[in-house]
Amino acid sequence: MKATISAICILALVICACFASTFYTKAVCDDIITSLNNAQELIRNGSPTEAEQVFSTASEKWEKKSNLFRMFIEHIELSYVDNAFSRAKAALKTGNMAFASVEISLTVDLLAKLSENDAASFPNIF
Amino acid sequence: MSVSFLRTILLYITIVIALRVMGKRQIGELSPSEFVITILTSELATVPMQSAGTPLIYGIMPILTLLSLEILISTVSLKSRRIRKLVAGRTNILVENGKINQSEMARLRLTLDELLEELRLKGFLDIGKVKYAILEANGELSVFPFTKDEPATKEDLNLPVAPVHLPKTIISDGVIIESELEMIDKDERWVKEELSKRNIKRLSDVFLLQINEDDELYLIPKENQK
Numbered sequence: 001m002k003a004t005i006s007a008i009c010i011l012a013l014v015i016c017a018c019f020a021s022t023f024y025t026k027a028v029c030d031d032i033i034t035s036l037n038n039a040q041e042l043i044r045n046g047s048p049t050e051a052e053q054v055f056s057t058a059s060e061k062w063e064k065k066s067n068l069f070r071m072f073i074e075h076i077e078l079s080y081v082d083n084a085f086s087r088a089k090a091a092l093k094t095g096n097m098a099f100a101s102v103e104i105s106l107t108v109d110l111l112a113k114l115s116e117n118d119a120a121s122f123p124n125i126f
Numbered sequence: 127m128s129v130s131f132l133r134t135i136l137l138y139i140t141i142v143i144a145l146r147v148m149g150k151r152q153i154g155e156l157s158p159s160e161f162v163i164t165i166l167t168s169e170l171a172t173v174p175m176q177s178a179g180t181p182l183i184y185g186i187m188p189i190l191t192l193l194s195l196e197i198l199i200s201t202v203s204l205k206s207r208r209i210r211k212l213v214a215g216r217t218n219i220l221v222e223n224g225k226i227n228q229s230e231m232a233r234l235r236l237t238l239d240e241l242l243e244e245l246r247l248k249g250f251l252d253i254g255k256v257k258y259a260i261l262e263a264n265g266e267l268s269v270f271p272f273t274k275d276e277p278a279t280k281e282d283l284n285l286p287v288a289p290v291h292l293p294k295t296i297i298s299d300g301v302i303i304e305s306e307l308e309m310i311d312k313d314e315r316w317v318k319e320e321l322s323k324r325n326i327k328r329l330s331d332v333f334l335l336q337i338n339e340d341d342e343l344y345l346i347p348k349e350n351q352k
Contacts, residue, residue, distance in 0.1 A: 003147070007197035010190050017187070075179035 021072045022118050028065045029115040032058050036108050043101050052092045055104065059085050073118065081110045130175065133182055137171040140186055144193045157214040157264060159199060163192050214263045221245075221259035224272075234261065245269060293344065297335035300348065310337060321345075 035058035042051035062085055066078050088103035117124065144167060148160065156164060167189055174185035203210040218230050220241060231241065241259070248269040250256055258270045280287050294306045296317060307313065317335070324345060326332060334346040 003197050004201045007194040007201075011194040011198070014187055014191050014194070017183075070181065072181050072183050074181070 018120070022115075022120060025069065025073065025118045026115040028061075028069075029111045032062055032065075033108050033111050035061070036104050036111075040101055040104050040108075043097050043104075048092070048095065048097055051097075051100075055088065055092055059089060073114065077114060077117070081107065081114060084110050130178060133178075134175050136182060137175050137185055140189055141167055141171055144189055147193060148196060159196065159213050163196050166192060217263055218261045219258060220261055220267070221253060221256045221269075224254045224256055226253065236261075241267075291339040293336040293338045295334070295336050297329060297332045299334075300330040300332055302329060 035054055039051045039054040039058065042048075042054060062081065066082065069078055084103060084107040088100055088107055091097075091100035091103050145164070148163070170188045170192075171185050174180045174182050199209075199213055203213050218227075218234060220227055220230055220234075220236070226238075226241070231238070242253075244267040245251075245253065245256065245259065248267065250269055250271070255271055255275050256269055257272045258268075260268045260270075262268055294310055295303055296306055296310075296312075297303070302314060302317060307317070317329075320343060321327075321329070321332065321335075326345075326347060331348050332345065333348045334344070336344040338344070
């Protein structure tokens with residue numbers, strides 16, 4: 001009986017951890033994606049300084065959260081997002097706004113994929 | 127490198143705990159579900175052990191899930207005969223009264239050569255002497271001869287049968303086992319006296335000291351190791 005209760009507890013813990021990690025990833029990615037979309041909007045409206053500020057806030061947020069993501073997401077997937085952030089940052093610094101906008105779009109796509117891949121959806125399971 | 131080292135230790139501990147919880151069974155005695163879990167567990171641990179880019183949780187979580195499922199399935203199997211049959215399989219009678227059950231062998235895709243080999247391994251050369259040959263759920267073949275061919279026992283021959291008692295180990299590798307000593311109502315002083323009678327001065331010079339039900343001591347002194 002003790003073993004059965006322990007097994008049920010472990011299973012419940014595993015299921016909770018799986019769903020918690022999925023929801024957390026989605027919440028963080030959605031938050032950063034919103035910030036990046038705002039930065040892109042600012043670039044389009046001709047406010048590069050403000051765009052850079054919004055972008056750097058999003059970048060800091062990513063750096064903080066990615067340490068936790070390392071515990072449950074493949075490191076290679078995280079490094080793709082890291083690289084995209086670095087490229088977008090460099091483009092913003094050099095003032096190449098068209099290129100920066102493209103790189104931010106790519107980062108948004110990668111972040112969206114990250115949360116999509118972690119979701120317990122039918123296509124992901126099969 | 128150190129990451130790989132620490133991951134290996136963590137995964138090793140997880141697997142040892144998982145297998146310990148599953149119970150003391152030899153590979154040959156595992157049921158199909160336990161066998162699958164044993165193989166899967168070792169495979170699951172390999173990837174995060176070798177690849178530092180894969181989170182450790184990718185190895186630990188499936189192992190814990192398998193362990194929980196195994197415990198739950200074995201609990202359900204205990205209660206339900208139908209589920210037990212489904213998970214562990216059932217026994218199959220391959221030979222009955224010296225006659226091979228061919229349809230059962232075909233169903234199990236077991237060749238005659240395999241059956242004869244198993245019978246030889248059990249010491250049976252002639253199928254005619256086999257009353258029952260049963261393929262157990264764990265894959266072992268149990269073979270029973272006709273009663274007339276069974277070896278005679280002490281009871282059949284009316285020989286006296288002495289009861290078997292487990293001897294108590296008093297000293298193991300130079301260390302007194304207090305719990306065993308208490309069971310025979312003796313103390314350390316008695317042990318030392320017995321040892322001095324046998325020209326042994328120190329406990330550390332004793333490799334094994336046992337006492338049987340007739341209070342006879344069995345002593346093995348330690349060999350001098352260089």
